[in-house]
Amino acid sequence: MTTPRRVLIMTAHPDDADIMAGGTVARWIDEGHEVHSVMFTRGDKGHDDPGMTPEQVAAMREVEQRSAAAILGVQRLTFLDFKDGELAWAGPALAEAATRLIREERPDTIVTHDPYGGAPTYRVPQLHPDHRAIGYAVVEACYFRAPGPLYYPVHAAAGFAPYRVREILLIMSDHADHVVDIASTFALKVQAVRAHATQFGNHPDVEGFLRGLATRAGAPFNTPLAEGFKRLTPS
Numbered sequence: 568m569t570t571p572r573r574v575l576i577m578t579a580h581p582d583d584a585d586i587m588a589g590g591t592v593a594r595w596i597d598e599g600h601e602v603h604s605v606m607f608t609r610g611d612k613g614h615d616d617p618g619m620t621p622e623q624v625a626a627m628r629e630v631e632q633r634s635a636a637a638i639l640g641v642q643r644l645t646f647l648d649f650k651d652g653e654l655a656w657a658g659p660a661l662a663e664a665a666t667r668l669i670r671e672e673r674p675d676t677i678v679t680h681d682p683y684g685g686a687p688t689y690r691v692p693q694l695h696p697d698h699r700a701i702g703y704a705v706v707e708a709c710y711f712r713a714p715g716p717l718y719y720p721v722h723a724a725a726g727f728a729p730y731r732v733r734e735i736l737l738i739m740s741d742h743a744d745h746v747v748d749i750a751s752t753f754a755l756k757v758q759a760v761r762a763h764a765t766q767f768g769n770h771p772d773v774e775g776f777l778r779g780l781a782t783r784a785g786a787p788f789n790t791p792l793a794e795g796f797k798r799l800t801p802s
């Protein structure tokens with residue numbers, strides 16, 4: 568039995584982490600690690616029906632995310648109250664929230680979005696402004712704000728000392744250099760992603776979509792089903 572690692576996932580919307588890292592998360596849980604997943608928004612713009620209100624969508628997506636987390640075994644979920652589509656305008660508040668979470672949780676590993684994705688592939692998920700905004704906020708917090716005692720001294724006064732994260736795994740990256748074999752947890756990942764009914768309820772082939780993602784992620788590493796990450800090690 569290895570020492571349990573503390574993993575803090577910081578993503579923009581419900582479903583981001585399940586699609587990109589659900590198999591890895593299920594493996595971590597199996598191995599006895601502790602996973603806390605934080606969604607900075609409830610994905611309140613994530614519906615194509617103009618008759619829905621953002622509040623209704625947010626409520627539905629929170630329920631879906633709780634179901635998905637239960638399927639994977641994620642021990643803790645937190646929803647912050649930033650608005651879907653507006654993270655790029657939340658600069659100072661977003662930076663402070665990311666820094667505070669890191670100092671409070673003191674994780675061994677952080678999972679977040681790659682803010683530097685988008686060139687040369689310009690894949691749609693990489694172009695989402697929320698994904699970029701939270702990626703920048705979290706990576707900058709890991710390297711500079713969370714370990715720097717002169718940033719937000721109010722945190723230390725509240726009992727949360729500066730902290731340096733040693734490992735960051737970036738999802739949606741064009742520069743993946745770290746791969747996790749998800750053959751043993753792929754079926755669980757499919758179930759978790761299907762729990763996001765507002766996003767995948769009408770999808771003709773969720774399993775095929777995820778199998779394609781996993782096959783492409785694993786191909787450069789000779790791993791049939793994988794999730795790929797860009798790994799950063801701040802020091």
Ligand SMILES: [Zn+2]
Binds near residue numbers: 579583698
């Ligand atoms: Zn997203």
